[in-house]
Amino acid sequence: xxxxxxxxxxxxxxxxxxxxxxxxxxxxxxxxxxxxxxxxxxxxxxxxxxxxxxxxxxxxxxxxxxxxxxxxxxxxxxxxxxxxxxxxxxxxxxxxxxxxxxxxxxxxxxxxxxxxxxxxxxxxxxxxxxxxxxxxxxxxxxxxxxxxxxxxxxxxxxxxxxxxxxxxxxxxxxxxx
Amino acid sequence: xxxxxxxxxxxxxxxxxxxxxxxxxxxxxxxxxxxxxxxxxxxxxxxxxxxxxxxxxxxxxxxxxxxxxxxxxxxxxxxxxxxxxxxxxxxxxxxxxxxxxxxxxxxxxxxxxxxxxxxxxxxxxxxxxxxxxxxxxxxxxxxxxxxxxxxxxxxxxxxxxxxxxxxxxxxxxxxxxxxxxxxxxxxxxxxxxxxxxxxxxxxxxxxxxxxxxxxxxxxxxxxxxxxxxxxxxxxxxxxxxxxxxxxxxxxxxxxxxxxxxxxxxxx
Numbered sequence: 001x002x003x004x005x006x007x008x009x010x011x012x013x014x015x016x017x018x019x020x021x022x023x024x025x026x027x028x029x030x031x032x033x034x035x036x037x038x039x040x041x042x043x044x045x046x047x048x049x050x051x052x053x054x055x056x057x058x059x060x061x062x063x064x065x066x067x068x069x070x071x072x073x074x075x076x077x078x079x080x081x082x083x084x085x086x087x088x089x090x091x092x093x094x095x096x097x098x099x100x101x102x103x104x105x106x107x108x109x110x111x112x113x114x115x116x117x118x119x120x121x122x123x124x125x126x127x128x129x130x131x132x133x134x135x136x137x138x139x140x141x142x143x144x145x146x147x148x149x150x151x152x153x154x155x156x157x158x159x160x161x162x163x164x165x166x167x168x169x170x171x172x173x174x175x176x177x
Numbered sequence: 178x179x180x181x182x183x184x185x186x187x188x189x190x191x192x193x194x195x196x197x198x199x200x201x202x203x204x205x206x207x208x209x210x211x212x213x214x215x216x217x218x219x220x221x222x223x224x225x226x227x228x229x230x231x232x233x234x235x236x237x238x239x240x241x242x243x244x245x246x247x248x249x250x251x252x253x254x255x256x257x258x259x260x261x262x263x264x265x266x267x268x269x270x271x272x273x274x275x276x277x278x279x280x281x282x283x284x285x286x287x288x289x290x291x292x293x294x295x296x297x298x299x300x301x302x303x304x305x306x307x308x309x310x311x312x313x314x315x316x317x318x319x320x321x322x323x324x325x326x327x328x329x330x331x332x333x334x335x336x337x338x339x340x341x342x343x344x345x346x347x348x349x350x351x352x353x354x355x356x357x358x359x360x361x362x363x364x365x366x367x368x369x370x371x372x373x374x375x376x377x378x379x380x381x382x383x384x385x386x387x388x389x390x391x392x393x394x395x396x397x398x399x400x401x402x403x404x405x406x407x408x409x410x411x412x413x414x415x416x417x418x419x420x421x422x423x424x425x426x427x428x429x430x431x432x433x434x435x436x437x438x439x440x441x442x443x444x
Contacts (some may be wrong), residue, residue, distance in 0.1 A: 021203050028199045037188045046195055050205040050213060057206035117187055135184040167180060175180045 020060055023069055024053055030070065030137060031077040037132035038081035038125075040117060048084050052077040071146040074137075078129050078147065085125070119166045126150075127162040134159055266339070270369065270390065273341035273423045279433055280419040283347045289417035289439040295333065306436040308333045310340060310391070310422040313403075314438065320376055322385075323411040326440065327358055329403040330366060330391055330422075340424035342366070342389040344408070347437065348415035356383035356407040363401030366391055378407065385409060391424075416440040 031052055035045035055076050063072055120128060126148060133144040145155035163175045204212050283289065292305040304311030315327035330342065344353030355368045359381035368386035375382050391404045410418060420436040 017207055020206070024203055024206065025199045028202050029195075032195050032198055033188070036191050037184075040188070040191050042191055042193050042195070045191075046198055046201070047213075049195075049198060050202050053202035053206040054210050057209075116183060120184070120187075131184070132188075135181045136188050138181075163180065170180065177179050177181065 020057060023060075023066065024056060024073070027070055027073040028053070031073055034074055034077050034132055034137055035081055037120075037136045038078065038128060039084060040121060044084055048077060048080045051084075052080045055080065068146070071143060074133070074147045075149070078125075081129075082125050116166065123162055123165060127158055127165070130155060130159050131162050131166070269338055270341065273339065274388070276341075276423045276431075276433060278343060278345075278421055279435055280345060280421055281347060281435075282350070283417060285348060287348070289347065289415075290437050291439045292436045297333070303331055303333060304329065305438050306422075306434060308434070309336055309426060309432060310342075310424075310434055310436070312420055312436050312438065314440070315405075318378055318407075320378065320409075322374065322376055323409050323414060324440070325356075325376070325378060325407050325409045327405065328408045329363070329405050330389075331403040332391070332393075335427040336391075336393060337425040337427050337429060338393070340391040340422055341369070342391065342420060342422055343387070344418055344420040346410060346414045347417045347419045349413060351411045351414055352387060353418060353420070354385040354387065354409040354411075355389040356385050356409065358405045358407050359383060361405045364395055364397045364404050366404035366406035367395070368406065376409065383407065391422075410440065 028049060031049045032045055035048040035052075036042060039045050039048065052073065056073055059076075063069060120131060123131065129148055130144055133139045133147055134141065139147070141156055141159065142152055144159070145152045148155055148158075150158070160172060163170065163172060167175060201213075281290070293307065295303045295306055295308065295311050297303050302313070304313035306312055309332050311331050311333060313329045313331070315329060317327075318325040330340075332340070342355070345351060346353070354373065355366070356376065356378070357365060357368055359378045367390040368384065369388040369390045370386045372384045373387060374385040376385060377383075389404075389406050396402055396404065408418075410416070417437065417439050420438070422434045422436065423432070425431055
């Protein structure tokens with residue numbers, strides 16, 4: 001399982017620009033990956049990370065424990081993603097193929113990927129967030145729960161329901177690998 | 178292929194490496210949002226995203242422009258049309274008002290030259306007059322300022338445009354006044370000219386006018402195809418009332434019809 005690289009942070013944040021930079025830099029790529037997973041739009045994801053960084057700078061005083069910096073920043077990114085999707089006029093993903101077209105052989109995988117992508121994008125914001133954090137950022141379910149702001153059991157239930165929406169026929173144990 | 182690896186593969190396709198994003202993000206934050214670093218938009222799948230976004234925005238802008246044009250244009254057209262119709266109506270009324278009154282003057286002891294009764298093809302009484310307009314009295318009210326009579330006007334043949342009704346007492350020369358019927362049973366006549374007073378009829382205050390307009394566009398289908406209004410004769414009236422109806426026939430020829438009713442005979 002790929003782990004998000006974070007520097008051990010234990011001291012409370014003191015507020016200098018250098019300290020903020022040291023805090024933020026290791027969180028930018030995880031934030032970007034989360035934004036890509038949420039928006040499926042690289043340019044939009046970069047914008048979201050920059051907006052989230054600004055929000056983090058403005059709210060850094062509220063961060064009590066630097067050990068929670070990653071969850072805190074990913075939560076901000078998730079919130080910015082929600083705002084970004086609200087601002088979009090059209091939400092949707094297309095590969096340029098009409099929906100009725102059935103393609104087999106070499107292109108089948110692309111089409112199936114498009115189906116999965118559409119299914120992910122159709123998930124509600126929090127469901128998609130749980131899926132992205134668990135499957136793409138490879139966070140343990142306990143950390144996912146912290147970012148989402150739910151209990152672990154509620155987050156696990158949300159994850160299971162989302163998996164069933166993405167792959168109705170899949171075995172849960174198999175899907176959680 | 179597991180769901181996890183599928184999702185990784187899927188999103189890795191979207192999220193191309195953003196090498197300078199750490200620098201950009203820190204700079205954007207520490208500048209308090211003033212220095213946003215944006216890469217040139219990467220076009221996905223050929224025409225893809227940028228063109229679609231630009232196309233969508235252009236289409237949306239065109240739709241907005243069209244809607245605004247239709248709304249504003251429609252309103253202007255409606256206002257202009259209403260203005261034109263109002264001006265034409267005023268000119269038409271002014272032309273009718275300009276016609277002289279042909280009502281006779283009857284001496285104090287002279288007989289009242291009552292108009293003939295008119296019946297329709299089926300033998301039903303239409304009113305007094307020689308056509309094209311007939312007048313028929315209805316409910317009578319004795320009020321403070323005089324006697325008021327609910328009167329129905331019917332056109333026995335089609336008329337073109339408005340018909341102007343004016344009247345006076347043929348012996349005393351007192352002007353007849355007109356008001357809206359407080360409880361009309363059918364089509365309504367339109368009192369016209371300046372308000373010259375008010376009266377209370379059946380608990381309803383009505384405005385008194387010197388003229389009445391019969392508007393064919395306000396005429397309801399049979400049996401309500403008669404314009405109804407209140408006619409008022411001031412206290413001291415002789416009851417010999419002359420009404421002049423001015424208008425145009427369907428063929429465009431002008432008519433001025435005199436209808437005389439002796440209301441003393443009706444009481």
